[in-house]
Amino acid sequence: MTPVVISAGERALVIFTRGGLLVIEANGDGQTGNWKVSRYPRIDCLLLYHRTPPGTEIYKGSFTGVTAAPEKGRRIVSFTGMRQVGGTDLAWPEFARCGANPVRYLSRV
Secondary structure: OHHHHOOOOOEEEEEEEOOOOEEEOOOOOEEEEEEOOOOOOOOOEEEEEEEEOOEEEEEEEEEEEEEEOOOOOOEEEEEEEEEEEEEEOOOHHHHHOOOOOOEEEEEOO
């Protein structure tokens, strides 16, 4: 599923969230917080794997940066233009091609 959501040449920060610290305004701007993210040379977009009781929704927006979170070593990720682009039945490790870590960097060549 991930390669369909990421365009050729795009680098994405992909985050698994249950929505506790997720804020998406009506215009698509917002933030999601308290993540261990590292500095990355270029992030073109942000994908959210948002698990909700009825299913998992996939959102895509423009990554705009990070700010320090109250918890040491963690950051709040900001974005613009966030919109739902679909859903998935895939478990997080299959979707993000990773282990249990809720933060993943992906690129499509």
